[in-house]
Amino acid sequence: MPMKKESKNLLAKAGEYLEEIKALAQSPFTIMEVCGTHTVAIAKNALRDLLPKAVRLISGPGCPVCVTDSSDIDRYLYLAAQPKVITATFGDMIRVPGTKKNLQVLRAEGADVRVVYSTQDALELARKNLDKEIVFLGIGFETTTPTVAVSLETAKLEGIENYSVLAMHKVVPPVLRRLAEDDELVVDAFLDPGHVCAIIGIEPIKFMAEDYGKPSVVTGFEALDILEAIVMLLRQRVEGRSEIEIQYKRVVKVEGNPHAKMFIERVFEPVNASWRGIGLIPQSGLGIREEYSPWDAAKKFSLPVFDSQEIPGCRCGDVLKGLIYPTQCPLYGRRCTPMKPVGPCMVSTEGSCATYYQYGQRSVD
Amino acid sequence: MCLAIPAKVVTMEGSMAKVDMMGNVRVVSVLLVPEVLIGEYVLVHAGFAIGIIDDESAKETEELLLEVANAYEEGE
Ligand code: SF4
Numbered sequence: 190m191p192m193k194k195e196s197k198n199l200l201a202k203a204g205e206y207l208e209e210i211k212a213l214a215q216s217p218f219t220i221m222e223v224c225g226t227h228t229v230a231i232a233k234n235a236l237r238d239l240l241p242k243a244v245r246l247i248s249g250p251g252c253p254v255c256v257t258d259s260s261d262i263d264r265y266l267y268l269a270a271q272p273k274v275i276t277a278t279f280g281d282m283i284r285v286p287g288t289k290k291n292l293q294v295l296r297a298e299g300a301d302v303r304v305v306y307s308t309q310d311a312l313e314l315a316r317k318n319l320d321k322e323i324v325f326l327g328i329g330f331e332t333t334t335p336t337v338a339v340s341l342e343t344a345k346l347e348g349i350e351n352y353s354v355l356a357m358h359k360v361v362p363p364v365l366r367r368l369a370e371d372d373e374l375v376v377d378a379f380l381d382p383g384h385v386c387a388i389i390g391i392e393p394i395k396f397m398a399e400d401y402g403k404p405s406v407v408t409g410f411e412a413l414d415i416l417e418a419i420v421m422l423l424r425q426r427v428e429g430r431s432e433i434e435i436q437y438k439r440v441v442k443v444e445g446n447p448h449a450k451m452f453i454e455r456v457f458e459p460v461n462a463s464w465r466g467i468g469l470i471p472q473s474g475l476g477i478r479e480e481y482s483p484w485d486a487a488k489k490f491s492l493p494v495f496d497s498q499e500i501p502g503c504r505c506g507d508v509l510k511g512l513i514y515p516t517q518c519p520l521y522g523r524r525c526t527p528m529k530p531v532g533p534c535m536v537s538t539e540g541s542c543a544t545y546y547q548y549g550q551r552s553v554d
Numbered sequence: 555m556c557l558a559i560p561a562k563v564v565t566m567e568g569s570m571a572k573v574d575m576m577g578n579v580r581v582v583s584v585l586l587v588p589e590v591l592i593g594e595y596v597l598v599h600a601g602f603a604i605g606i607i608d609d610e611s612a613k614e615t616e617e618l619l620l621e622v623a624n625a626y627e628e629g630e
Pocket residue numbers: 502503504505506508515518519520521522525526530531532533534535536542
């Protein structure tokens with residue numbers, strides 16, 4: 190069947206980028222895609238197979254579900270089991286395993302757990318269920334955090350007393366710094382998360398290029414975006430430059446989104462946070478400010494603090510740091526599959542392990 | 555989790571807007587992009603417009619996606 194002209198153009202463009210990548214990649218070059226949404230886009234478009242051997246793409250810590258510490262998971266599971274509580278969450282969290290259970294199991298045992306599309310849906314639940322306590326599970330990076338901040342602000346303005354947020358939000362710059370300072374890190378350059386930078390701009394992450402010598406390109410999510418970004422990274426290496434550049438110009442502005450930043454700033458403050466498999470990173474999380482404490486689920490329900498526990502055999506942490514490919518985990522594809530996930534990297538649709546499995550890497554390499 | 559999808563603002567009422575997301579109509583909050591105008595493209599994440607997209611390139615992206623969809627339909 191004849192191909193449409195535009196599709197031909199599309200393929201021609203992709204072909205051009207691949208040619209240039211081949212020409213520029215004369216020696217091994219390892220690129221980390223920080224963002225889980227990039228991991229999915231790369232797998233979906235089979236980009237790993239198209240690239241020359243010298244260019245390695247490895248996944249980073251950019252799947253918010255995967256980096257949520259077991260202590261946080263056990264904490265929200267404890268809360269979800271309380272009487273009168275309705276847990277409102279994005280769908281990704283439903284099957285994430287805690288030490289003993291997950292939300293799905295709790296739901297089968299009678300807990301009220303609702304999947305919502307946005308924090309506005311969660312607020313609507315609160316308005317409609319005045320005899321219940323609606324708790325929203327605040328998971329996500331800077332892309333998502335402003336939408337949660339707005340909900341807290343709305344709850345405060347409207348005096349919605351039966352809504353609260355369990356804040357487990359994380360920010361990207363400190364984990365990048367942690368990666369850069371890790372002696373084991375084998376990464377030469379970074380594909381930076383397009384939608385996080387749509388909010389924060391490039392100022393907070395430019396130290397990776399400027400102080401640590403890691404060429405960085407903020408990238409969109411189409412195959413062509415990613416290929417163009419890889420060309421840009423390779424050009425930087427060939428020309429001996431280390432800068433932060435924006436490939437995703439149609440969306441990302443140097444200064445980010447000032448309104449969204451203002452909402453985050455008003456409602457949240459930096460706190461220390463534990464990242465699964467990576468450990469405690471100072472000032473890498475966001476907690477709810479004192480002025481909003483009536484809507485802070487941790488305070489409202491005087492939640493206990495749980496111990497952080499690693500899942501025996503799960504190498505999610507090494508996967509998140511890019512030290513191993515998912516297929517190198519002994520449990521991958523054997524004891525751990527998307528149907529029966531052992532670790533969080535196999536649960537989230539954007540987790541590296543799940544993405545590898547979903548798009549064909551069924552066996553151990 | 556950081557997925558965001560381009561959509562065109564069709565109507566606005568207060569802080570809410572009706573947007574056209576590749577043919578589907580959705581209601582989203584524009585509180586994070588208060589300067590947005592009807593007819594502009596925004597990037598939608600979890601029920602919120604989180605950024606305004608440069609008009610020309612948004613169309614390009616949308617066309618790109620449609621092209622790929624068409625290519626699949628045609629069995630390419
Ligand atoms: S395959 Fe499963 S057990 Fe292994 S690292 Fe991934 S999530 Fe953990």
